[in-house]
Amino acid sequence: RKRVLSGIQPTSDSFHLGNYLGAVQQWVKLQDEFDEAFYFIPDLHAITTAHDPKALRERSRRSVAQLLALGVDPGRATIYLQSHVPQIAQLTWVLSCLTGFGEASRMTQFKDKSAKAGVDHASVGLFTYPILMAADILTFQVDSVPVGEDQRQHLELTRNLAQRFNSRFGKTFRVPEAFIVSETAKIYDLQNPSAKMSKSAESDSGLINLLDDPKRSAKKLRSAVTDNGREISFDRAEKPGVSNLLTIQSALTGTAVADLVAGYEGQGYGQLKVDTADALTEFVTPLRERFDELLSDTTEIDRVLAAGAERAREVASRTLQMVYDKVGFVAPS
Ligand code: TYM
Numbered sequence: 001r002k003r004v005l006s007g008i009q010p011t012s013d014s015f016h017l018g019n020y021l022g023a024v025q026q027w028v029k030l031q032d033e034f035d036e037a038f039y040f041i042p043d044l045h046a047i048t049t050a051h052d053p054k055a056l057r058e059r060s061r062r063s064v065a066q067l068l069a070l071g072v073d074p075g076r077a078t079i080y081l082q083s084h085v086p087q088i089a090q091l092t093w094v095l096s097c098l099t100g101f102g103e104a105s106r107m108t109q110f111k112d113k114s115a116k117a118g119v120d121h122a123s124v125g126l127f128t129y130p131i132l133m134a135a136d137i138l139t140f141q142v143d144s145v146p147v148g149e150d151q152r153q154h155l156e157l158t159r160n161l162a163q164r165f166n167s168r169f170g171k172t173f174r175v176p177e178a179f180i181v182s183e184t185a186k187i188y189d190l191q192n193p194s195a196k197m198s199k200s201a202e203s204d205s206g207l208i209n210l211l212d213d214p215k216r217s218a219k220k221l222r223s224a225v226t227d228n229g230r231e232i233s234f235d236r237a238e239k240p241g242v243s244n245l246l247t248i249q250s251a252l253t254g255t256a257v258a259d260l261v262a263g264y265e266g267q268g269y270g271q272l273k274v275d276t277a278d279a280l281t282e283f284v285t286p287l288r289e290r291f292d293e294l295l296s297d298t299t300e301i302d303r304v305l306a307a308g309a310e311r312a313r314e315v316a317s318r319t320l321q322m323v324y325d326k327v328g329f330v331a332p333s
Pocket of ligand 1: 008010019136149
């Protein structure tokens with residue numbers, strides 16, 4: 001049975017447009033194409049940097065409500081919180097013992113994040129974060145992991161660890177593939193179209209939060225940085241700002257970039273911005289309504305999470321048992 005899995009961190013009140021176009025939009029498609037889908041909220045990852053417990057609890061539920069509102073279907077996908085599946089943390093330890101210190105030190109996301117905090121302020125958890133992520137994936141014996149470009153290196157580590165374990169202890173793990181859609185794998189900051197859109201950017205004027213008032217987001221889109229020249233064309237190197245807007249509008253409306261470009265002949269950047277803002281407003285307006293409704297009574301969310309946790313633990317405990325046996329732990333009698 002073919003399986004797909006992915007996760008999104010509960011580290012802000014709203015997913016941003018990069019999260020949706022780079023990842024969750026694919027999750028929704030792939031839940032139909034695969035026999036089984038596992039979509040989860042990595043709350044253990046969310047404590048690798050300083051956090052507020054109350055906000056975390058709230059954001060975990062908000063994240064689930066957003067997934068449901070975006071079209072992740074609990075009838076077709078197993079939806080769960082990482083902390084509800086203790087086997088993941090147990091597997092992390094075993095994988096940690098197979099990971100080289102140098103290998104972990106080469107993870108660029110750790111280097112970036114720890115450089116920002118100052119290495120003395122970075123936690124060991126932040127350092128071993130990619131190993132926890134490998135355990136997230138390998139525990140569920142999955143084939144495909146839909147993510148944005150920034151997760152590619154973590155997926156490479158995951159594959160290496162799976163292969164290393166398999167060759168050392170015998171075939172145990174399925175070796176997963178990253179599923180990265182090149183068009184939308186990296187959505188850029190509206191004010192700085194050479195950097196990825198990110199909640200940790202210095203200014204939030206280049207960031208579109210799905211749950212924000214669409215008026216506020218439309219304003220940000222209208223003041224997006226565009227490029228020299230006047231002609232609307234798709235050219236990542238010469239026109240990164242325009243290309244980013246074309247990508248966003250194309251992914252939101254389902255119209256191919258080439259068709260958009262053809263339609264803009266003789267028109268200026270202003271029109272592109274207005275149309276992209278309209279496409280966003282049309283997308284988020286019903287989304288925000290569904291989200292509010294789902295969050296108004298959390299019993300449904302908690303029910304989805306309870307069912308998801310049960311199914312996830314079932315799969316996870318099978319893998320963990322096999323792993324513990326292979327590495328030579330005595331089974332408890
Ligand atoms: P996170 O929570 O930072 O982001 C969730 C997903 O959104 C993608 N993404 C983007 N895609 C395109 N353009 C952008 N600007 C952009 N920003 C973010 C991310 O690539 C990701 O797919 N470590 C992961 C969470 C995780 C995970 C896992 C994912 C934990 N365990 C196991 C897959 C499998 C993370 O921090 O994603």
